[in-house]
Amino acid sequence: MPRRTPHRTRIRSLRESAGSLALMAVFVFTGGMLAPVPAVAAAEPAAADYCEGQCADILPPGTDGSATLAEILANQLLGTQPAHADDQLGPYGALSSGYPSLTDDTLDQYFNDASFGVPDDQVASVTRPRDDVTITRDKKYGIPHIKGTTRYGTEFGAGYAAGQDRLWLIDLFRHIGRGELSSFAGGAPANQGLEQEFWPQAPYTEEDLQKQVDHIRETAGARGEQAMADAQAYIDGLNAYREQAKDGRYFPGEYVLTGKIDAITNVGEIEPFKITDMIALASVVGGLFGNGGGGEIEAALSLLEAQQKYGVEEGTRIWESFRQRNDPETVLTLHDGSSFPYAGKPDSPRGMALPDPGSVEPEQLVYDREGSAATSATSAQNTEGAQSTQSLKDPVKVSGRLKPLQGIFDDGVLPADLFSGGASRKGMSNALLVSGEHTASGHPVAVFGPQTGYFAPQLLMMQELQGPGISAHGVSFAGVGMYVQLGRGQDYAWSATSAMQDITDTYAVELCEPDGGTSTKQSTHYLYRGTCTPMEKLEKRNAWKPTVADSTAAGSYRMQVFRTNYGIVTHRATVDGKPVAYTSLRSTYRHEADSIIGFQMLNDPSYVRDAKTFQQATQHISYAFNWFYADSRDIAYYNSGANPVRAANIDPSFPVKAEKAYEWRDFDPTYNTAAYTPPDQHPNSVNQDYYISWNNKQAEDYSAANFSLGAVHRGDLLDGRVKKLVEKGGVTRASLTRAMADAAVTDLRGEQVLPELLKVLRSEPVGDPALAKAVQQLESWQAAGAQRKETSAGSHTYAHADAIRIMDAWWPLLVEGEFRPGLGDDLWTALTGQLTVDESPSASHGPTGGHAGSAFQYGWWGNVDKDLRRVLGEPVEGALGRTYCGDGSLDACRDVLLGTLAQAAAKPATEVYPGDDTCDAGDQWCADAIVHRPLGGIKHRAIQWQNRPTYQQVVEFPTHR
Known part of the structure; x- marks a missing residue:
């Protein structure tokens, strides 16, 4: 029986609070769509679980992402929420204020228990879509725990549960992947923009999609056959729920709102799903989070501007200093001195194909x-x-x-800035792992997860899968969830961050x-x-x-x-x-679903038994990710990706001539295959004292295709805190979570760059009273930790609010004042086109857009830091090609900073935070706040900003098989 919380109870409360007219409107619009009451029964016995209650996780806003039309209209008209639609939002948001007093005993106030199974007294419902599978949901959050007696039944149940929780979202994303969103959901400009963004990256025909399915079957042996059988079972389960929901009239209400189904007559169709839809879905997910490289045209144009200004030799040297390919001061995930050369700058590049100026x-x-x-x-x-x-x-x-009501999707069924930032949008996740040598228990501790953005419903779906050859709990992207993609097994856990190496x-x-x-x-x-x-x-x-x-x-x-x-x-x-x-050629093109083999292995308890087998599993994932692992004995790391072996002396930062001599080694365009670097040439490690990752540089000499990996990176916020914990020893789950949460509310500019700014400003007394006050406010904020944090939980007011306002207004002004005069207008424009100046939480113009949570990944913090240290006469490794602030003069630089600070301090909050559809002008807290962007008809309240993974695990395994 399909799982839906009974709507009669909800409608009765609506009548009591809003009157019978509202009830009648809801009922008429739904055509009487009331879901059946789910069965309640005892849960199936739990699988072997070696975490002993010490695994926890969280995924806001909530599990339930399939609202009926009644629920959508009640949400829009009365502000009510479907059960389990937003119940993880509160605990998630509360950590930003509650973390200072966090202990291991209070972790459950902010995270879910991620143990296998559901205790009998916590069972909310048991659904049996087939005789060989049960879907048990817990009372607290409604998470599906899927247990099958056969492999087919397990995967069928996974697909069925995906339909229950994400049917509309899965349908949306298969149409995005196929470039058909506006035909499916309406021609609002936002919908047009999204299909124009994604379809050109993977413009597959139906034949192309089927070839990818066939390729996996034909080339991946028994695991490939099993993967496609699992995928078909998953699709069968999804289709079974689709048919039942349509016939039972409890399908997502967006199908009515977009004209797919008539609310009164039930005439209309939800198009059947097929395996090739999963390839289209995978192309969107991979394009968002697992690709790296590109941007060579823009790099060429900015290089030409540098050469035009300074001459070829000097211009190239200065451009390279901003490119920061291998900055010696940048934070590294592997800090043990190891080197993994890849995609670096050759001494004598060949085959470059720079465009003629003005011809592009x-x-x-x-x-x-x-x-x-x-x-x-x-x-x-x-x-x-x-x-x-x-x-x-x-x-x-x-x-x-x-x-x-009418016009509910006039602006697009998806927000136009849903995935804003294009190639630069990828990579918003973090990981903190400490080896057992430095923990209180002697067992490793990990706090990690992906930051996939904040959406309603979430792109990820939480589930537990137990069946023959499968034993895992965690999350998967909706529509490709035949395996848990990030989560835990019986005695190990794993997670990932976007790696962005150049593929x-x-x-x-x-x-x-x-x-x-x-x-x-x-x-x-x-x-x-x-x-x-x-x-x-x-x-x-x-x-x-x-x-x-x-x-x-x-x-x-x-x-x-x-x-x-x-x-x-x-x-x-x-x-x-x-x-x-x-042309743009990526190694994962025509291979969107090949990574399914690696995920299959990660879910297989007979395969992953230790750090080594974990690394071997992730070697089968072709997308560019950093993978992290923890069990009761080891922590480990592996950087995955189909890294093509380039011809000798090719510079991957620039366009290359399309000639055989410059192709990838062993390149065959038939299936877009080539030679790839072997696993031991990918950054990897076991039992380093600790690992951190926040989309920073993986290892020495390992080049990524962006300009952001400089002397200051948001990874520094994690690295400094975890290093101190390790030096002190006795790390616990709570102390590592506190380190993450503290970094999550810290302004990178305030912690890492403001000290240099203040040194320049204080090189002489500040005579102007207004400027002196602004400097003192910034100093006080910096001394208090440079945090963007409420004065108290729920106050919606920041401590040091004026200092934060000044910094938000000052940063873009000071960067432009520092660099633009020396670079000149054309080169300044070209370089800031490659790397945005600012990405503060309230910078709606930044790569991730407004209210996105993720912040401080891309910006000129490292450039400012290096330049100011040169002005101050302090040591700088990997300095910029020239000194820019005040042309190298401390006094002149100070004048620049004071002048821009005066402009910033004079800006009122209404100008710094101009307001939008969510916030009134001048509302500083709201400007930062995280807003779950609606992917359908349900919307949620905003929560306090924190720079943190969307899905997050806290794990410490005390035992092992």
């Missing part, structure tokens, strides 16, 4: 706009016959706030005409190993009509990309006067 044009994506598509927010950027400026890094900014390259394919004529930048043939070869044109047509929830007028448009053997065309230009197309 982005490839047009959108054509043939009609109706509302021609007048939408995107139409000015993507019109037929005009060059598109719509970028994967700049999705359309349109409010995602839901409106009551994507840009090639310059020389254009040609098949008849031998003169090529142009718009030619659609290219030279492949000496032969003029046609590009493959891929198209996606979308059309929509107004719906109950989205009153956007009817419209349509067409997306188009060209595919070559070297990847998807992204730009056109000339190189040495010859027309070329620049």
